[in-house]
Amino acid sequence: MSKLIITAALTGAEVTREQQPNLPITPEEIAQAAVEAYEAGAAIVHVHARLADGTPTQDRQVYGEIQRLVTEACPVIFQPSTGGAVWHTAQERLQPLELNPEMATLSTGTCNFGSDIFANPQEFMEEAARTMLERGIKPEIEVFEAGMIDNALRLVKKGLLKEPLHFNFVLGVPGAMSASVRSLAFLVDSIPPNATWTVSGIGRHETPLAVAAMAMGGHVRVGFEDNIYYRRGELATSSGQLVARIARIAHELGREVADPNEAREILGIAVKT
Ligand code: KMH
Ligand code: ZN
Numbered sequence: 001m002s003k004l005i006i007t008a009a010l011t012g013a014e015v016t017r018e019q020q021p022n023l024p025i026t027p028e029e030i031a032q033a034a035v036e037a038y039e040a041g042a043a044i045v046h047v048h049a050r051l052a053d054g055t056p057t058q059d060r061q062v063y064g065e066i067q068r069l070v071t072e073a074c075p076v077i078f079q080p081s082t083g084g085a086v087w088h089t090a091q092e093r094l095q096p097l098e099l100n101p102e103m104a105t106l107s108t109g110t111c112n113f114g115s116d117i118f119a120n121p122q123e124f125m126e127e128a129a130r131t132m133l134e135r136g137i138k139p140e141i142e143v144f145e146a147g148m149i150d151n152a153l154r155l156v157k158k159g160l161l162k163e164p165l166h167f168n169f170v171l172g173v174p175g176a177m178s179a180s181v182r183s184l185a186f187l188v189d190s191i192p193p194n195a196t197w198t199v200s201g202i203g204r205h206e207t208p209l210a211v212a213a214m215a216m217g218g219h220v221r222v223g224f225e226d227n228i229y230y231r232r233g234e235l236a237t238s239s240g241q242l243v244a245r246i247a248r249i250a251h252e253l254g255r256e257v258a259d260p261n262e263a264r265e266i267l268g269i270a271v272k273t
Contacts, residue, residue, distance in 0.1 A: 002266050003258035004250045005219040007044040007168075007198060008037030008239045012225025013056035013085035020228040022238055025050045027062065031069035034076055036240030037223070041247035043263035044077040044103065045070060046140075046221065048084070049096075056085040060095040067099055075260045075272060079103040079140060082128055086116040090124045097131050102269050104132060105168070106139040108155065109148035112175025118144065125151065129160035138269050140198075141167045144176040149190050164194040166267055168221060171209060172202030179205030181212045188216060196267060200226045210246055214253055220246050 010024055010033045017023050024033040027049075034045040047070075049062040058081075067078050080096035082104050097104055106128050107120045132139045139161065141152045155161040169187045172179030177187075179201050188197060198219035201209030206227040210220040223239035230236040230245075247257050261271045 001217045001255060003256045003262050004214060004246075005044065005198065005258045005263045005266060006042045006243055006246050006250075007046050007079070007219070007221035007223075008034070008040075008042040008243050009046040009200065009221055009223035009225035010034060010037065010239050011048045011050060012223075013048045013081070013083070015224055015228060017054060020224055020235060022235075023224055023228075025054055026052060027065040027069050030066050031073055033239055034070045034078075035073050036238050037243045038074040038076040038260075040240040040243035041250075041257045042076060042240075042243045043258050043260045044079050046079045046081065046105065046223070046225065048081045048225065056088070058084045058088050058092040058095045060098050063096040064099055067101065077102050077260050077263060077269070079105065081105050083107050083118070083142060086113055086118050090127070093124075094128060094131060097128070097135060097137060100135050101137060102264075103138045103140055103267075105142050106132065107142040107144070107148070108151040109143075109145055111144045111148075111173070113144075114174050125155060126158070126160055129155050133160060133162065138166065138267055141165055142170055143167055143187060144170050144173055146177065146187060146190065149187065153192075163192060164196065164268060165192065167191055167195060167197040168200055169197060170200045170202065170226075172205040179209055181209070184209060184212055184216075188218065202226050204229070204232070206242070207245070211249060214246075214250055214255055222246055
């Protein structure tokens with residue numbers, strides 16, 4: 001089994017300061033949270049930008065500032081979101097790709113998202129995939145529903161995604177696929193054998209699915225985007241605190257935690273010297 005890649009999803013587009021007082025919002029706060037997550041064992045930070053008042057933004061300048069601060073402070077892999085918030089336009093969502101990050105997310109299908117719709121029509125998927133291919137950005141394919149794997153495989157056939165693929169199974173979003181080990185096992189069984197995968201269990205499902213993924217040979221994402229609690233009724237102090245718990249469990253399971261360059265090797269990204 002390979003070393004374990006831990007991703008920290010630091011902010012997201014949905015969580016508010018009212019819900020989680022320690023949510024990082026400004027570029028400086030997000031960079032600080034990235035450093036804490038890296039020091040706790042994260043190899044990747046998944047980032048959503050916000051305006052100073054907390055409004056989600058896909059603005060290239062704001063992402064650029066976060067990228068600069070994060071990469072100056074630590075060697076973690078910077079992975080901006082092309083998902084944004086459900087109300088962002090396709091063109092807004094693609095802006096972070098102009099920064100040529102090492103990785104970026106790519107959702108390959110449309111699903112219900114709470115009481116909203118997370119829209120990823122064919123045209124958007126193809127433009128996002130083509131841009132990432134042209135710029136040498138490694139896509140993390142976000143899968144909220146099983147059919148999104150089939151859509152990703154169609155993009156491979158069209159030459160817009162290159163294997164080996166890397167998937168993130170986001171399980172437990174209200175309106176999308178359930179956060180069960182059964183769902184996870186089905187998804188893992190549905191991807192090409194040479195693909196890598198990680199899991200994001202939403203809310204109380206975060207830790208149980210992370211533990212299942214660790215045992216199955218997958219990788220793990222935790223952080224405030226997915227879950228704001230350390231345990232029932234107790235808010236987490238930081239995404240780094242959630243990362244540290246995963247690193248401890250991994251250690252107990254005999255699964256070593258990958259540093260950023262080891263994660264780059266596992267994912268087929270150029271190693272940084
Ligand atoms: N905020 C969600 C609507 C991604 O980052 O690529 C979409 C999302 C996926 O978070
Ligand atoms: Zn996200």
